[in-house]
Amino acid sequence: MTDSATHETSKRRNEMNFDETHAFIDRIRSRIAEVVVGQEVVVERLLIALFTGGHVLLQGVPGLAKTLLVSAMAKSVHLEFSRIQFTVDLLPSDIVGSEILDQKSNDFRVHQGPIFTNLLLADEINRAAPKVQSALLEAMQEHKVTIGNETFALPAPFLVIATQNPVEQSGTFELPEAQLDRFMLCHRLTYPTPEEEREVLMRNARLGIRREGSGAVARTEFDVLEHSPVGTGGDLIAAMEAVQDIHVSETFADHVVEIVNQTRQDDRLDFGCSPRAGIALIKSARARALIQGRHYVVPDDLFALAEDVMLHRIRLNYEALADGLTGTDVLQQIMAGVGRKVAGRNGQTV
């Protein structure tokens, strides 16, 4: 077989893979839409994290269907799902697991914690003590945990979706910047629109009750979750491979470098983004392009994801805070400003 024929075959296989993946993504979104109204952006961000092996931090008040969303996603892709409610008295062993003395054999056996799953919902991560946060974040980074003298690899894929309430700050331990940097995306959840909220209410009103033994309980959205997955682990791997086939132009990389550099030079920021932010931008933009049905990334991907990727990686200085600025304001001004200040890779400014 000639080189051109091989290339053609590979191209056809990639095209098929791309189409199948896109169909798989549509099935996931449809399945989640059966129980969660709206939140398309959050679903997209979770898919991005799932396909790129990143982790997501969701900031939002309670009651925005975060658990339902993650549960629906786990069931639709046939992934294991665990949820940990973080509290101030939580211990690292409560997450990772511990060694337990078996009274029969008089020997220690390992009890694996809830971290041994594919999708982990770390609810209100900022309520736990720093040592617990760091235990989780270490596992996120290393993809393995040590219990006693033994090291265990975490299942693949392993995705942590952490949540924190941005309003209530008493009794919380704010995640330090170095740990926030581990999250590929930090998405700020918003309330549903009035139309979406009306739909939520009407759906909830139709749920009815569920008989249990001699009594009955009111059904919840969790009861209507379909348990049959819309795809297999193979589909997920194919999607992850398809992300790697998405083309990233040098021009796009230049855009990323320029915006990341601008955050480091802006005098309203204490510090800008690390190189990890640039890597996360490229990764997530590729996944978004796949979800949007494109074979290549475009600036729209950058604009859509910049806030989620960069906002938790920058910190305003006191002067900017005194001016009443927010991180969003500064980031948007930076992104708008890069078009005004034309600079090539050689750094010369027109």
Place this chain on the structure above:
Amino acid sequence: MSRISLILVCAIMGSCASHVDAETPPPTVGMPERIEQVVLPGPELQVRPLEDRHAPFVLRIVAVYPHGTDHRYDFEYYALEPGEYNLSDYLQRTDGTTPDDLPEIIVEYQSILPEGQVFPTSLGPTKIRRFGGYRMWAAIATIVWVAGLFALMFVGRKPKLEKREAKQETLSPADRLRPLIRAARRRTLPAEERASLERAVMAFWRDELDLGNLPPAELSQQLKTHPDAGPMLRGLEMWLHAPGSDPSVDLDELLRPIEDRLDAQPQPTAASQSPRDDLRT
């Protein structure tokens, strides 16, 4: 008073005197001293109440013992000024009357300050001047602190903001865009300037359509729906970002509308032309 007791008093006083006259120097100001077993005639005595707060001599009766018809006393005293003091002057009967049959019991106090030594300033409250000294310095420090706070909060911030804006507004998007567009249409735009071209095109359309306050994501969506800006940005995307599409895009045709718009505007400044001469090959 019996003869025995008088002899005893005299003997004690004599011994005191001899003791004082001996090599033992008199006590110094402020140091407490004791005299014990002093027999004084008559009923029990007590120390006169201290009426003057600034009295230079203070006497205290430590213990009293009956001594026949008389009494024996243990005294403790101290002086705040040098000089000789008679202990009997500080005693009275328990009924408040002044005894007239007491012998003199002289004690001496000396100062350790050298001759001519100025006494320390009295510690009594002194009136502070209305403006000056501590009050003046406290007022000055407060004014400086408040002024510093205001300076931190306000001074230099507006100029810095203006400086930043001025730095960004040195050239209009049109001035920056013109050489880039010309180079792109001639296909002589260096690869490292392509990102600049795309950003400058977006900035140009943003100003052209007066969409300055929109967030970049919304701005891009708005521009894509515009009849002139939309096709151009999508074409640029194809050329810049799609794999292997470089030859398939007619850049000359794609970028002509924007150059026509630029030509309809005033000619570029000299400042905008000189740095980009390298693009006009």
